[in-house]
Amino acid sequence: MAYHRFDAVIVGAGGAGLMAAIQLAGKANIAVVSKLYPPRSHTGAAQGGISASLGNTEEDHWKWHMFDTVKGGDYLVDQDAAEVLCREAVDAVLELEHMGLPFNRTPDGRIDQRRFGGHTRNYGEGPVRRACYAADRTGHMIIQTLYQQGIKHNVNFLDEHHLLDVLFTDDGRCCGVVTMEQRTGEIHTVHAKAVLIATGGFGRVFKVTSNAMAGTGDGCAIPYRRGVPLMDMEFYQFHPTGIYKLGILLSEAARGEGGILRNGAGEAFAERYAPTLKDLAPRDMVSRFIHEEVKAGRGVNGEDFVHLDLTHLPPELIDAKLPDITDFARTYLGVEPKTEPIPIQPTAHYAMGGLPTDVEGRVILDEESRIVPGFYSAGEAACVSVHGANRLGTNSLVDLVVFGRRAGRHMLGFLPDAELPPLPSDPEFTARAQIADLLNRPKGERASELREAMQEVMMDKVSVVRDAVGMTEAQREIDRIRLAYKNLAIDDRGTCFNTDLSEALELGCMIDCAEAIVAGALAREESRGAHFRDDFQTRDDKNWLAHTLVYRTSGGLQMRKKPVTITEFEPKERKY
Amino acid sequence: MEVTLRIKRYNPETDAKAAFKEYVVDVEPTDRVLDAMNQVKWKHDGTLTYRRSCAHGVCGSDAMRINGRNRLACKILMKELGKKITIEPLIGYKVIKDLVIDMDQFFDSYKAVKPYLIADDAPSAVERRQSPEQRERYDDTTKCILCAACTTSCPITWTNERFVGPAAIVNAHRFIFDSRDQGGAERLRILNTQSGVWRCRTIFNCTDACPRGIEVTKAIEEVKRALLFETV
């Protein structure tokens, strides 16, 4: 065992974790724990852009951005948080530029901006150029820039450490984490006054996803097991344009630059559903349009995919602004996007839900917003909630930067007066027991078999369109998988870089996330944003203009409601 | 189709030295090598160990030697490789287990070139200006995903462990030619030493190896020229 003591520990080195770390570096003694080397974090896969109402190429205002965010989120957004997001986006993007981020530029040398789904001028009049970008590798540039700053500021990185447990005192303060160093298998206790969870999303719960293999929801599941609730888990975004079967993302920037979705008959079907924004309607809607087309037999060759057509775009524009994603089509499908349409289907993309936090990144425990002292979260793992029932494209990267920064700054204020809470008596007990158990089991089912079964059922029954019958089936299957998990066995019994073990641990976390998603989705008897129920097709503000909180208790799952904060924009019907 | 994977295996806890092991997998021609490796790990032998995350060539986790060339396992398809595929760890760094190598030295070399913007003139409340042409000047080297394919394909790094290697030079280039940066001279001084650019013998292995299509050798040449002619 190894023991470390820090003022604060940040778990996760994606955009959110690094942004927080940079605030604290040099001012407090911190460590950043990550199961991947920081630049391998999934923030690096983000493509299209980061939104801020800079107004560099046309008029724009933070309040328009806020309106779009609230409406895009189908009015489940907490509007005080959305205001913070959209106001601070401008300064946060400028800070990234000051750190060296190589944005694309306008002819006069300012940060260039482009269109993205759901972002409009003057409260919905038409599309606006709000997404700041660096070709179609904006996330790559963000993760590189923030990692570079981390190096510059001598951040203490504990790379390839896998989070196993989050520690709390009996009186409910957070006091550290337990990790496993991959290389040696050694267990570490990291004792700290504050912990920030920034472990990203859990797209791997579904079969077809744009998320990295590391996107397994560890940082959500582990505190959840310790009594912290998860919020709005039923809201999981399916991005309309994933590469058919593989799920690899083709950014909305493709449509922002003029790409068009076409059904089997070659028809540009989006305008039939959304006459104003057409292909640039928000993602939840476009994914449903595709679902409808396929269901009506209008998929390509009657199959379950449609086409993303870029063939009418100037080839130079494709090379300059969409080089990476067109390369994905060539590499993985053998399709030349300049001359052929690309087969696409909706792909599991983004978790709107997660650990509930306030606007300072402090994790909250209940509908009264009681906080857990010393416990923070930011990024996709967290739910502030600025995305409500459906996140707009480019709003995640800005969420990472704005709320990662706020959480880091708040921790900086919290640390000097906070005392180091005592550790529980045997801090590594749970983690060690869990690992010993997995390492010592006799033969049993493989983790991969259980994982595939979970991914199949979640994709079939709990994706773009849901109903009670299908979800009840999914719930039973998840229960079966949870039971079978108790008997799964792994091949690798060693201590050195045991990825067989880490994959089994990750599966355990995904089962928790899947269960919470299904519970939320079954409870919410309405359709809102990304959560669309065939058996309850309309939004029900009377009963469901509320967040859900799900708790794991010894007596099973418990659901509670938390009111939505509304400041400026009264809920209206959502039309585009 | 059936394909045989010949994978170099080494487990420090049980093996005195590395040895090849063969696995027959049933794959589609359009599957990635990573898919085939996952099939081995998930269906046949859970002890097979490699790094991976994004599975589409953007995170830099899974560079390895595939049929004698450095590749990302997630960016090369089965149909490009034939019926028998040899998979080995990258050369030049210590093997931790199977295909997992020790990256410490790689990241140390990267950090040695000060890979961050050095500039103390940030204006308040606006961005620094940079023309599209100035931005284009260093575009190629911003693409690096730190996968180490280039550095571990270079015969100079194999024999001279102090050489910073192509990846570090690529990342120095990214800042040296950024109009906003003021640390060029400092980085050039670092690259002008014993372990710096002059070790490079223009062998081009690095350029061939780079999965991001970065013109690595060209970048190194540009740094050399900057040193010779003080053009920065």
Ligand SMILES: Cc1cc2nc3c(=O)[nH]c(=O)nc-3n(C[C@H](O)[C@H](O)[C@H](O)COP(=O)(O)OP(=O)(O)OC[C@H]3O[C@@H](n4cnc5c(N)ncnc54)[C@H](O)[C@@H]3O)c2cc1C
């Ligand atoms: C393909 C793709 C394209 C996207 N494009 C855009 C876009 O254009 N604009 C936009 O706004 N958003 C986009 N998004 C969404 C956005 O990129 C993500 O939501 C965001 O990057 C998540 O960042 P994060 O910092 O929360 O987590 P991540 O970047 O996912 O980082 C998670 C970190 O946690 C660590 N971690 C996880 N589990 C553990 C554990 N058990 N122990 C230790 N460490 C752990 C990982 O190592 C990693 O460092 C895109 C997403 C995808 C998948």
Ligand code: SF4
């Ligand atoms: S230059 Fe290319 S090969 Fe070298 S580390 Fe960067 S991406 Fe990998």
Ligand code: FES
């Ligand atoms: S897994 Fe990310 S580059 Fe291959």
